[in-house]
Amino acid sequence: MTSIHCSISKPCRPLVVLLLAALLAACAPVQPWERGRLAQPVMALDGNPMLSAMDEHVYSSKEASSGGVGPAGGGCGCN
Amino acid sequence: MFKQHLRRKLKRSVCAILLAAFLPHAHVHAAESGSAGSDFRLPTLGGDGELTLQDLRGKVVYLDFWASWCGPCRKSLPLYESLYQEIGSQQFAIVAINLDETREDAVRFLKQHPVSYTILLDPVGSTAADWQIRVMPTSFLLDRSGMIVREYAGFEPAHIEDIRHDIDTLLDQ
Amino acid sequence: MKKLSSTVRSLIASSLGLPGMQELLAQEPPDEGISYLFNYYDEEPLPADKLAFGSPERYTIYSQQLRWVKNLDESYSLTVELLHEGMSGSSPWYVMPDPVAGPLQVMSGATIRENRNQADVALSRRGNGFTHTAALGYSTEDDYRAVYGRYSGEKESADGLSTIAWGLSYSDDDLEPTDAALFGRVESATRDSFSVSTSFTQVLNRNALLQTGVTLTSQSGYLSDPYKLVWVGETVLSDSRPDRRVMWTWTTRFRQYMERSKAALHIDYRYLTDDWSVRTSTLDLAWHQPAGENWEITPALRYYTQTAADFYGPIFSTTPGDGYWSSDFRLATYGALSYRLDGVMRKEKWSLSLAAEYYNSARHLALSGTPQDTPALVDFWRFTASCTVNL
Numbered sequence: 001m002t003s004i005h006c007s008i009s010k011p012c013r014p015l016v017v018l019l020l021a022a023l024l025a026a027c028a029p030v031q032p033w034e035r036g037r038l039a040q041p042v043m044a045l046d047g048n049p050m051l052s053a054m055d056e057h058v059y060s061s062k063e064a065s066s067g068g069v070g071p072a073g074g075g076c077g078c079n
Numbered sequence: 080m081f082k083q084h085l086r087r088k089l090k091r092s093v094c095a096i097l098l099a100a101f102l103p104h105a106h107v108h109a110a111e112s113g114s115a116g117s118d119f120r121l122p123t124l125g126g127d128g129e130l131t132l133q134d135l136r137g138k139v140v141y142l143d144f145w146a147s148w149c150g151p152c153r154k155s156l157p158l159y160e161s162l163y164q165e166i167g168s169q170q171f172a173i174v175a176i177n178l179d180e181t182r183e184d185a186v187r188f189l190k191q192h193p194v195s196y197t198i199l200l201d202p203v204g205s206t207a208a209d210w211q212i213r214v215m216p217t218s219f220l221l222d223r224s225g226m227i228v229r230e231y232a233g234f235e236p237a238h239i240e241d242i243r244h245d246i247d248t249l250l251d252q
Numbered sequence: 253m254k255k256l257s258s259t260v261r262s263l264i265a266s267s268l269g270l271p272g273m274q275e276l277l278a279q280e281p282p283d284e285g286i287s288y289l290f291n292y293y294d295e296e297p298l299p300a301d302k303l304a305f306g307s308p309e310r311y312t313i314y315s316q317q318l319r320w321v322k323n324l325d326e327s328y329s330l331t332v333e334l335l336h337e338g339m340s341g342s343s344p345w346y347v348m349p350d351p352v353a354g355p356l357q358v359m360s361g362a363t364i365r366e367n368r369n370q371a372d373v374a375l376s377r378r379g380n381g382f383t384h385t386a387a388l389g390y391s392t393e394d395d396y397r398a399v400y401g402r403y404s405g406e407k408e409s410a411d412g413l414s415t416i417a418w419g420l421s422y423s424d425d426d427l428e429p430t431d432a433a434l435f436g437r438v439e440s441a442t443r444d445s446f447s448v449s450t451s452f453t454q455v456l457n458r459n460a461l462l463q464t465g466v467t468l469t470s471q472s473g474y475l476s477d478p479y480k481l482v483w484v485g486e487t488v489l490s491d492s493r494p495d496r497r498v499m500w501t502w503t504t505r506f507r508q509y510m511e512r513s514k515a516a517l518h519i520d521y522r523y524l525t526d527d528w529s530v531r532t533s534t535l536d537l538a539w540h541q542p543a544g545e546n547w548e549i550t551p552a553l554r555y556y557t558q559t560a561a562d563f564y565g566p567i568f569s570t571t572p573g574d575g576y577w578s579s580d581f582r583l584a585t586y587g588a589l590s591y592r593l594d595g596v597m598r599k600e601k602w603s604l605s606l607a608a609e610y611y612n613s614a615r616h617l618a619l620s621g622t623p624q625d626t627p628a629l630v631d632f633w634r635f636t637a638s639c640t641v642n643l
Contacts, residue, residue: 028457030413032215033178033207037459037509039148041598042516042540042548045453045463045505048596048605050289050319050333051638058293062611062630064558064582065501065524065532150280187545191600214412235326 116142116219116227117209121176124185124198132225135172139249140221141242143175144207147188149215151234158239160194162246170223170250176201178215218242222249281323281378282331289638291315295341295630298357302627304348306359310630311341327379335370335391344628346481346488347566347579355566357627360479368393381408398425413455417465421447429478437490443473451503459509467501482577484568491578493563499526515541518552530583532558533619538592550594556613557587559621566625581628587617600642607636 030038037043046052059065118132132140143159145152156175163173173196177185180202189198201207210219218231220242229245231238295310315337323329342359350356374387384405391398404419423445429437451465473495480491506519520536538552561583563576571577590611597604612631615623 023456023462026456026460027454030455030458031204031208032212032217032412033144033146033204034458035215035412035455036146036148036178036180036184037511038455038461039150040509040514040516040542041596042514042542043461043507043509045461045507047540048638050287050317051605051607051636054289054291054315054317054636058291058634059556062582062632063532063556063588064530064561065499065522065534237326 112227112229114227115225116221117206119176119199119201119206119209121199121201121206124177124182124189124200130174130197130199132221135174135221136225137223138170138172139223139246140225141171141173141218141246142221143173143216143218144178144210144212145175145216146178147184148179152188152216153192154236155216155234156192156194158236160192160196162239162243163194163196166246166250171246172197174199176206178202178204178207220245220249222252281326282321282329282376283642284321284323285640285642286321287317287319287638287640289315289317289319289636291317292635293632294634295632298359298628301353302357304350304356304358306345306357306361307342307363308359309341309363310359311339311343313337313339327377329376329378331372331374331376331387333370333372333374335368335372337368339366339368340364343479344581345479346483347625347627348483349567355625355627366394368396381410382406383408395428395430396425398423400424415453416450417453418450419448421445425473427474427478432478437478438474438476441474441478443471443475445469445471459511461507463503463505465503467499467503469499469501471497471499476578477580480578480580482565482568482579484571484577489577491580492576493561493578494528494576497526497528499524499530513541515539528583529560529562530558531620532556538594546597546599548594548596548598550592550596552592552594554590554592555587555617556590557617557619558585559618560585560624564624566627581626581630584615584626584629585618585621585623586613586615586626586629587619588613589617602639602641604639605637607634609634609636 041047116132120129120131122129141159141162143155145156159173159175163171175194175196176199178201179185179188182200182202185198185200210217214232216234218234219227220229220231222228228249231242291314293311293313293315295312297308297310300308315335317336318334320332321329322331340363342361342363345358345360347355348358368391370389370391372387372389374385376383376385382405385403387402389398389400389402391400400421400423402419402421404417406415406417408415425443425445427441427443428439431437432439447467447469449465449467451463453461453463455461475495475497476491476493478490481488482491501522501524503522504520508517508519509515510517516539518536518538518540520534520538522532522534524530524532533556535555536552537554538550540548540550543549561578563572563574564578564580564583564585566579566584568577588611590609592607592609594605594607596606610631610633613629615626615629
């Protein structure tokens with residue numbers, strides 16, 4: 001459990017605080033009419049859900065890990 | 080000590096941001112129904128001049144804030160166009176303020192969804208700020224004296240009948 | 253200020269009570285349409301110097317998928333997905349020692365032919381900034397059946413700049429391995445899987461957004477691979493894994509818009525840790541570049557690394573005391589690099605997407621852990637074509 005350890009162990013705390021601070025600093029209010037770039041297709045979190053589901057299916061059937069954001073779908077035998 | 084203080088402060092500000100983001104809060108509106116809409120002076124898309132809100136006095140005005148990247152605008156612009164064709168420009172005007180960063184984006188969009196009503200350009204969005212737009216698209220219905228009668232936040236095709244009814248009511252006055 | 257006429261007053265009054273028009277309507281219904289996807293997946297043959305016996309030809313899979321999205325009304329939408337997969341080839345069976353060449357892979361002799369069919373139906377409801385989705389699905393193969401359900405929800409903040417999402421899923425799987433009596437395999441078994449997840453998405457500024465989330469997955473039941481054997485001492489035994497596995501996954505996705513090139517940089521990272529001692533990291537980098545009026549070209553690089561399960565070994569000289577052993581290459585320490593090129597053409601009414609990928613895995617690509625000989629590590633090619641017609 002190295003990563004979980006890391007987030008609570010002492011030496012990592014400044015790092016976490018720094019990371020949070022950096023994120024907050026990067027935050028700037030974005031007005032509704034200023035979201036043109038965020039709305040571009042290239043900025044989509046998941047531009048083609050059917051394709052990314054296929055990607056996930058291929059990788060998870062050949063690797064020890066599975067799952068990403070959101071609940072998973074059904075299983076397969078996957079020899 | 081200082082670190083602890085900083086952490087507490089950070090925690091508090093993160094909480095405040097989360098709260099502010101997720102609690103429904105009352106908006107204070109400058110562009111409120113029953114008040115006069117704030118005036119503007121904007122260039123037309125064709126580049127053949129400028130238009131102010133004052134110029135439109137005496138007409139019922141449907142003022143639309145839109146952008147080429149806004150999803151519902153694909154549906155709203157063609158519907159506004161047929162509304163405009165039906166009602167005519169005698170006592171009525173549709174003025175659409177485009178909020179795209181570049182003119183080309185608006186032109187490309189209008190090639191696919193041509194309209195005959197007036198398009199104004201506001202690439203920096205200063206009118207959108209003045210009119211306190213909360214969601215894209217947003218439209219306002221103004222009476223002949225330039226008073227805001229109603230605000231329409233967002234668009235769904237089913238709403239066009241309501242808009243039509245509101246315009247007719249104002250024209251009949 | 254001019255006095256308002258009574259009709260105008262009533263107009264204003266009615267507008268306040270009108271549902272849907274009054275508050276924020278940033279939530280858009282999904283685009284309605286039909287999509288079709290074809291995926292060709294081909295594993296490279298096992299190199300001759302790693303093969304003990306059996307067929308070197310590995311899996312080839314043809315997949316076809318159909319997806320239909322329909323908005324039932326202003327708030328409900330339905331998504332139906334159908335999938336068909338045809339698989340053929342040989343799969344890694346067990347690893348045997350060779351005094352000269354080291355561990356060699358034994359492949360299944362006969363070509364396996366298998367089909368898988370899956371159906372998935374999801375219903376979504378939007379309103380007041382919330383989206384709820386419930387889905388049911390069924391997947392069936394000759395020897396494997398899964399019934400699953402999932403629920404997910406999300407809430408958009410009032411300013412539309414952040415989203416909290418949560419989800420639950422459950423899958424109930426039944427195995428009935430073929431030729432069970434002949435090969436001494438388990439005749440039938442079950443396993444189930446439960447997962448709970450949450451994520452948070454935040455627009456950072458007008459050019460960037462970030463999503464981060466965690467998933468907890470718990471699997472229980474028969475988690476061994478009924479078709480795999482393991483060389484233990486002087487004999488071969490069936491693959492044997494613990495009947496429980498708990499996984500934690502942390503995923504972060506970042507999108508940065510590039511003003512000059514109008515492109516977007518995508519950085520996705522995923523970390524997984526489980527109680528089998530598996531740790532994995534996946535880093536996905538992609539550059540989404542618009543080209544011409546309608547095209548988007550995306551070169552992408554994916555790096556994957558994992559540490560082995562604590563009961564993994566290519567070969568066991570003595571019988572492990574805990575009763576667990578597996579020589580499945582998917583539980584070994586290794587790393588993988590994959591190179592990918594995507595192209596999408598978007599038109600008003602339809603879109604077409606093409607993708608090619610080469611995946612290469614090797615023990616020396618592992619970032620941490622102590623890699624052991626794993627002859628079955630796989631390399632593959634993949635080609636995908638998909639199209640969507642908006643209705």
